[in-house]
Amino acid sequence: MRTKPVLGILTWREGKRFSEPKYLRRLVLAGQRLGAETFLFSHQDVNSAEKKIRGFVPVKGGGWESRLFPWPDVVIDRYRKRVDTYLRLRHSGLFQFANSPFGKKWRVTEMLAKEERVKHWIPKTVVYAAGKVKAMLKHHKIVYVKPGNGTGGRSIVKIMAQGDHFLIRGRNRRLSQVETKLGSVESVEKWIRRWVREQRIGDGNFLVQQGLDLELVPDRVADVRLLIQKKGDGEWDVTGSGVRLGPAGSSISNLHGGGKPISFSAFMNKCFGEERALEIHQECQHLAHEVAVVLEQKFGRMMEFGLDVGVDVLGAVWLIEVNPKPGREIFSQMGDSQTYAEAIARPVSFALHLVSASGSEENSDPKQGRE
Template structure:
């Protein structure tokens, strides 16, 4: 009788505390449903000498149980903290990973901006340095100052020209709101300098990015979260997308900041009509496929990407950010439970495809990866 395929999920843990425990539970159960042996583990759980893993699985009624498991055929990497022990394991060659090491947001933005296949979707972006804000304000009436290694809408500052003044608003590291008006670009530069110093996340840099007018509803920012994943045949496919609409007066659409998720077709049809909504959807799909292929060429085999896409008031689509370890809560929040279930199952389907076929792009050790 053929043995079950073994899939490991690498993540951060401390005791029985895990990053994103709810998602990990669902991912393990999706793998079980597909007939695989699946467990969660962290860097400290690997016994390379005996080729055994201390793995964790969800218990009925909550909590986790652990035991010794066989070596995985394929590992899905969901580790989000770049600690040295993780980085060492990630580059050790011990496992066949479904997804390759990725790079920092700034390097990815730079790579895409320089590639003619995808550059038209990338807003003008630079690493923050003294004088850069003033220079950008001469070209764009709206800017975003954001951490190159941030998530969840933290530490993002919006700078907008309002008449002869500038309005600055954002959320700090604790999601606290800040808003101020200043009279000139020099004052903006000074204010941003203080923000960057105080709101830095670990040792990351900040980016200065061309702002987009995403106010598709009065006093609200909206953007599109699109999920593109490998399917069970190893092919890229858009699983789904939804619109995230920010809270009234918020400078971001992030769901952590009080935003809400709305089905794409309903929202875009209301704003741009049926034909306009379909044109924007097609553009978003084209963008997602081209970006996925471009990044996979550069970094090696990948499994999924979450794209944050801005649709400006003229209906033009722009790439705001790409995330190689995306969430999928937008589908649950807008009530698309079939899409949500498929978004969880697909990483497992792809991992099993690799385990069965040993195909797909291998990991590439290239300069800049990781």
């Protein structure tokens, strides 16, 4: 009989170099504090034939130490690279995962756009092909073009119809700002064709999306990052939210692209007044719950989502993007250490909930378990 539940956190590592060391260090410590034997591991640490697993735990003062651990009861998947060795392990059926594999950006958007419960929050989106930008510009004064497999705001352009010309603003792969003014929709089509060719990642596609007017502050874009997570009782709850305000002249709000985090209510109260800001907040919460439920029905059990939500200048709420393995640094950067701590403890509490649920037969659901 084991005395303690065992939690594994699957991530990328090379030697003792891990992705997201700061967050994962805290996640392991949260697991230990909540009474679980907790460790990080990567695909190369699993010996499935002998059912042995090497795990890594933080050492006081910095660094990591490794040893053999008991087989984990539940694994949290935090692997963010789509490499074959990871994908094989992910689909091996060796572990009970807290979170299921998630779909590609375009498939997720396409699916949400068809769902009655959420479709009114999804901006019109099509896969890029010749003529699509021109067609989208017929109906929308702002259009975004972005890679279907991009991250961190890279290779995203915003096209704005302004009287007799078009202004294009974007970020290239290195997040440097790009700006140009063009006289006709044909020249925009041509410019974008070249952009897509040059910025393409592997064999990935690009999306053409209805652009939202997020200039709540002149010449800057602001959007909302919202974290919805499962709690220790297995129920969804919005842990927190914050506004990201992009730098002047930028097409994106991402923190890595120079965006600044601000408290939701402070920012929205100023833009819309307290009463309207409260309604917007409630709509964001409602959106988050609906989206989580719909996505879980489609992809299987999930644990958390980071939602990029646009609130346009009229106060309308839109879903820009869903991140299944979200960062939570916005809360520490806003100085909200309580929400940050909660955002780290919740995945552990939920994983522990799964351990106790699979221990009692009544509660175990064979459909939701191993994959």
